[in-house]
Amino acid sequence: DQQVKQNSPSLSVQEGRISILNCDYTNSMFDYFLWYKKYPAEGPTFLISISSIKDKNEDGRFTVFLNKSAKHLSLHIVPSQPGDSAVYFCAASATYKLTFGKGTLLTVNP
Amino acid sequence: DTGVSQNPRHKITKRGQNVTFRCDPISEHNRLYWYRQTLGQGPEFLTYFQNEAQLEKSRLLSDRFSAERPKGSFSTLEIQRTEQGDSAMYLCASSESQGTGFNEQYFGPGTRLTVT
Numbered sequence: 443d444q445q446v447k448q449n450s451p452s453l454s455v456q457e458g459r460i461s462i463l464n465c466d467y468t469n470s471m472f473d474y475f476l477w478y479k480k481y482p483a484e485g486p487t488f489l490i491s492i493s494s495i496k497d498k499n500e501d502g503r504f505t506v507f508l509n510k511s512a513k514h515l516s517l518h519i520v521p522s523q524p525g526d527s528a529v530y531f532c533a534a535s536a537t538y539k540l541t542f543g544k545g546t547l548l549t550v551n552p
Numbered sequence: 553d554t555g556v557s558q559n560p561r562h563k564i565t566k567r568g569q570n571v572t573f574r575c576d577p578i579s580e581h582n583r584l585y586w587y588r589q590t591l592g593q594g595p596e597f598l599t600y601f602q603n604e605a606q607l608e609k610s611r612l613l614s615d616r617f618s619a620e621r622p623k624g625s626f627s628t629l630e631i632q633r634t635e636q637g638d639s640a641m642y643l644c645a646s647s648e649s650q651g652t653g654f655n656e657q658y659f660g661p662g663t664r665l666t667v668t
Contacts, residue, residue, distance in 0.1 A: 446594075474654035485556070485643055485659035486595065493654070531594050535654055538583065538647075539608070542594025 445469045446534050448543035456551055461519040463546050465532030468513065472534040472541075477506060477517045480529045480545070489530075490517070522550045556660035558644050564666045565634055572630045573663045577646030584627050585657060586619055587643040588612065595643050601627060602649065634667045641665075 478486035587595035603624035
């Protein structure tokens with residue numbers, strides 16, 4: 443029973459365009475959501491988070507949107523850069539432990 | 553602040569051997585977590601410490617696994633009688649515990665275990 447789902451295994455975008463990564467969850471007890479970026483052979487790097495009491499959080503080129511009624515969140519990266527190429531994980535928490543999706547491989551082409 | 557560190561980065565062992573991994577969290581963080589990641593999956597929660605107290609263990613953590621955080625600083629994860637199914641990336645994370653809100657977890661580089 444996967445409580446956090448990232449249905450797109452991969453995404454390819456052109457440099458300078460917008461990247462949109464999507465995530466769905468099933469557990470209505472989740473109240474905090476995070477996005478992590480991971481390069482091969484490294485641990486996940488924290489990017490941005492959002493509390494369930496908000497619907498948007500922005501940090502530089504990264505914006506996370508939360509739609510609680512749809513149990514859906516998305517990460518927007520604008521403008522996308524080749525260095526953004528990595529696996530992006532969506533994670534959710536109801537207490538202190540994180541439940542992760544399987545990740546989406548983002549490739550930003552120059 | 554040097555971030556979360558983990559040692560060793562890679563470990564190859566034969567089935568049936570015991571292995572131990574170490575995690576050093578960010579110095580002011582009193583919460584420490586262990587996760588395991590297998591190929592094509594996201595990290596999965598294994599266990600969690602608040603200072604030296606182990607507060608939760610996942611059912612993924614069989615009795616062959618044991619974790620300690622003796623002085624509330626570094627932590628060790630030991631796997632006894634390793635099996636090929638234990639091959640994975642073992643990730644450590646740490647966080648603060650300020651206030652009642654969630655505190656973001658910061659991950660180390662992981663230890664990749666290969667059981668032959």
